[in-house]
Amino acid sequence: TRSTRPQRLLRAVQKKAIKGDPQSVISTIDYFCRHSEWAMNVGDEKGAILDSVVCEVSPSTALELGTYCGYSTVRIARLLPPGTKLITLEFNPDYAAVARQIIEYSGLQDKICLVEGASGDLIPKMQELFGIKTFDFVFLDHWKDRYLPDIKLLEECQLLRKGSILLADNVICPGTPDYLEYVRNSPRYESKYFKSHLEYTKVEDGLEKSVFLG
Numbered sequence: 204t205r206s207t208r209p210q211r212l213l214r215a216v217q218k219k220a221i222k223g224d225p226q227s228v229i230s231t232i233d234y235f236c237r238h239s240e241w242a243m244n245v246g247d248e249k250g251a252i253l254d255s256v257v258c259e260v261s262p263s264t265a266l267e268l269g270t271y272c273g274y275s276t277v278r279i280a281r282l283l284p285p286g287t288k289l290i291t292l293e294f295n296p297d298y299a300a301v302a303r304q305i306i307e308y309s310g311l312q313d314k315i316c317l318v319e320g321a322s323g324d325l326i327p328k329m330q331e332l333f334g335i336k337t338f339d340f341v342f343l344d345h346w347k348d349r350y351l352p353d354i355k356l357l358e359e360c361q362l363l364r365k366g367s368i369l370l371a372d373n374v375i376c377p378g379t380p381d382y383l384e385y386v387r388n389s390p391r392y393e394s395k396y397f398k399s400h401l402e403y404t405k406v407e408d409g410l411e412k413s414v415f416l417g
């Protein structure tokens with residue numbers, strides 16, 4: 204049967220990127236998505252904003268919801284100080300299999316823990332599975348109607364602390380209206396919109412950065 208787009212993206216990385224060089228993996232994926240096939244990675248333009256927030260927060264504990272092929276996983280992990288862990292959740296086994304290989308190719312597997320499963324099931328298990336108390340940083344990039352229920356779940360499970368940073372992709376396209384309304388109106392969050400574009404296109408999109416106030 205025909206290969207899938209994630210498999211073709213992985214093949215491009217294995218063919219063109221330098222093994223052990225995260226930046227070349229990132230550049231190869233961006234080139235592939237601009238010149239061969241669009242794919243729903245956060246991309247280079249929003250990726251630069253993601254980089255700046257990760258550097259600013261310099262998290263000891265980080266969570267990513269929605270790994271897909273691992274592009275933003277590699278972007279985040281390459282900036283983490285030694286000894287920190289990025290936990291990334293992906294419920295599609297085919298996507299998770301590709302992501303594992305892209306993460307390994309980049310050489311960042313020691314900083315990343317990819318868990319297959321649905322965020323709604325796994326978030327309540329973070330303490331028992333990983334001994335995580337709270338997350339300093341959460342990148343939301345999974346089903347857009349799961350952003351709001353999952354941050355409420357993070358609150359309920361006491362996985363956020365005063366100052367925890369949430370960064371959400373696609374708040375304009377495809378859009379997460381209920382999430383935006385919540386973080387922008389809740390007294391428990393201080394929120395800021397970073398205007399950008401949908402990956403590899405001229406369509407408006409952006410990232411919403413929200414600080415949990417406790």
Ligand SMILES: C[C@H](C[C@H]1O[C@@H](n2cnc3c(N)ncnc32)[C@H](O)[C@@H]1O)NC(=O)c1cc(-c2ccc(F)cc2)cc(O)c1O
Nearest residue numbers: 243269271292293294295298320321322344345346376377
């Ligand atoms: C949702 C996907 C990203 C991944 O998230 C995993 N996932 C889901 N729900 C869960 C869960 N509850 N737990 C764990 N993993 C989970 C999934 O399997 C995908 O691999 N992302 C998108 O759909 C997405 C779509 C677009 C997009 C924009 C304009 C268009 F015309 C078409 C598509 C852009 C983006 O930037 C995206 O991010």
Ligand SMILES: [Mg+2]
Nearest residue numbers: 245344372373
């Ligand atoms: Mg996205």
